[in-house]
Amino acid sequence: MTSLLDELKDYSEKNIYPCHMPGHKRHAFDHIPQDIARIDLTEVEGTDELHDPSGIILEAERFAALQLGADESFFLINGSSSGVLAAVSSCTDKGGRILMARNSHRSAYNAVYLRELDPVYVFPEVMEMPCIPEAVSADEVRKALDENPDIQAVLIVSPTYEGRLANIRAVAEAVHEKGIPLIVDEAHGAHLSFDEESRADAIRSGADIAIQSVHKTLPAPTQTAVLSVKGSLVDRVKLRRFLSIYQSSSPSYPLMAMTDGCIRYMADNRALIPAFKDNFEKLLKRLEVCDKLIFRPFAGELHSCMADYGKLLICTETAGISGTNAAKVLREKYGIETEMACPGYVLAMFTVCDDKAGFEKVLNALLEFDKDPILSGNAGCRHSFDKDLPVPVRVMKPADAVDSENETVPLSEAAGRVCADIISMYPPGIPILVPGEEISDAHRDHIIRCIREGYNIKGIGDGFVSVVKNG
Ligand SMILES: Cc1ncc(COP(=O)(O)O)c(C=O)c1O
Numbered sequence: 001m002t003s004l005l006d007e008l009k010d011y012s013e014k015n016i017y018p019c020h021m022p023g024h025k026r027h028a029f030d031h032i033p034q035d036i037a038r039i040d041l042t043e044v045e046g047t048d049e050l051h052d053p054s055g056i057i058l059e060a061e062r063f064a065a066l067q068l069g070a071d072e073s074f075f076l077i078n079g080s081s082s083g084v085l086a087a088v089s090s091c092t093d094k095g096g097r098i099l100m101a102r103n104s105h106r107s108a109y110n111a112v113y114l115r116e117l118d119p120v121y122v123f124p125e126v127m128e129m130p131c132i133p134e135a136v137s138a139d140e141v142r143k144a145l146d147e148n149p150d151i152q153a154v155l156i157v158s159p160t161y162e163g164r165l166a167n168i169r170a171v172a173e174a175v176h177e178k179g180i181p182l183i184v185d186e187a188h189g190a191h192l193s194f195d196e197e198s199r200a201d202a203i204r205s206g207a208d209i210a211i212q213s214v215h216k217t218l219p220a221p222t223q224t225a226v227l228s229v230k231g232s233l234v235d236r237v238k239l240r241r242f243l244s245i246y247q248s249s250s251p252s253y254p255l256m257a258m259t260d261g262c263i264r265y266m267a268d269n270r271a272l273i274p275a276f277k278d279n280f281e282k283l284l285k286r287l288e289v290c291d292k293l294i295f296r297p298f299a300g301e302l303h304s305c306m307a308d309y310g311k312l313l314i315c316t317e318t319a320g321i322s323g324t325n326a327a328k329v330l331r332e333k334y335g336i337e338t339e340m341a342c343p344g345y346v347l348a349m350f351t352v353c354d355d356k357a358g359f360e361k362v363l364n365a366l367l368e369f370d371k372d373p374i375l376s377g378n379a380g381c382r383h384s385f386d387k388d389l390p391v392p393v394r395v396m397k398p399a400d401a402v403d404s405e406n407e408t409v410p411l412s413e414a415a416g417r418v419c420a421d422i423i424s425m426y427p428p429g430i431p432i433l434v435p436g437e438e439i440s441d442a443h444r445d446h447i448i449r450c451i452r453e454g455y456n457i458k459g460i461g462d463g464f465v466s467v468v469k470n471g
Contacts, residue, residue, distance in 0.1 A: 070228035138170035163311025172206030
């Protein structure tokens with residue numbers, strides 16, 4: 001079957017003059033490379049339509065569905081963010097109820113706001129060393145569903161940003177017992193669909209919808225993602241409607257062609273995954289000699305399917321250096337830029353595109369760094385929902401808090417007020433408080449401590465926080 005890229009190249013070679021958008025008319029400029037200009041088409045005869053596909057885009061999406069084990073797959077040109085918005089919106093009624101993992105991405109909270117949902121949260125356990133949230137468990141989901149029988153859909157994140165995997169089969173069983181759909185935000189797990197050994201990807205493990213950012217862990221450009229759906233629990237008409245609402249009416253053909261190309265590349269090169277897993281595991285084993293730095297996952301966790309391969313957490317607490325400073329040393333002394341750093345740890349990411357030389361470079365840097373970590377910085381590790389923090393008290397629905405009259409007050413004076421914005425630790429942006437929740441003394445103190453220790457806290461501008469007026 002011809003790839004979307006080849007179809008677009010064929011089209012551009014036809015002798016058809018473009019009296020239509022885009023304005024570059026397929027000419028190259030210094031700011032538009034020729035290869036992009038040539039395939040940057042729009043919806044004209046023969047190029048199909050993303051929002052109502054019946055030709056070359058439909059063919060490409062069908063090919064994707066086959067590879068991803070889905071009934072249908074939809075290309076997303078606004079990243080997984082648009083997929084999460086569409087999935088949550090289509091699986092709930094306006095004003096309805098959703099059970100969602102508290103470590104959900106901002107896009108899920110945006111859907112809650114837009115659809116005026118009444119969310120119930122599952123707070124995942126927080127792991128130690130480093131303190132990151134685990135993926136939610138089936139028991140946690142089952143308990144919350146038993147307590148809230150009017151829930152319409154469940155949303156979990158797996159793998160998490162930090163590489164923890166949920167037992168999706170068990171979660172799906174718990175969710176399906178209630179006859180409702182399970183949405184898995186698998187933005188960080190597109191590679192799992194090509195892992196023939198573990199077959200632990202969300203769709204093949206029982207999810208009704210999975211959203212994958214192909215750009216995060218596979219060779220594809222930023223913003224490319226795919227939403228896949230399986231089974232009969234999702235209203236596909238509603239899903240298509242929301243995909244159209246949340247995505248551009250001028251979808252990028254280069255992005256769609258590269259999404260299709262990425263899926264074809266992975267389908268043709270399945271041996272990349274076992275080779276990558278092997279390289280990652282060897283890295284973990286060789287790092288075991290380190291004295292001061294501690295690394296997660298442990299090699300054994302990869303086999304228990306609790307941890308993803310590709311996310312290396314470098315715990316710097318035991319070495320007496322902050323993660324932020326460690327990342328600076330890795331950048332400035334060893335020429336390595338990491339995915340994220342916070343006072344307690346550094347997150348380094350690997351994909352099938354890291355070659356042996358890349359793995360060696362990081363390994364050698366970490367082995368040397370471990371011998372002489374240049375002690376500095378506060379190495380305390382905090383999280384959006386630290387163990388000692390109380391569960392936030394919900395006073396109003398998130399949408400009511402955002403849409404009510406708001407005012408900003410100094411954070412130091414905000415205890416007892418109702419939060420009107422998402423206050424989160426970034427990256428990855430997991431909320432400490434969401435709109436409609438009370439800012440308790442403990443939350444205020446936690447946020448102040450995090451800011452002092454150098455965490456990047458979003459939702460606080462110059463020490464001020466947005467709260468519900470008179471709330
Ligand atoms: C868990 C999770 N879901 C969804 C997204 C959104 O993905 P995208 O950047 O493809 O829109 C992110 C982005 O970081 C994420 O971490």
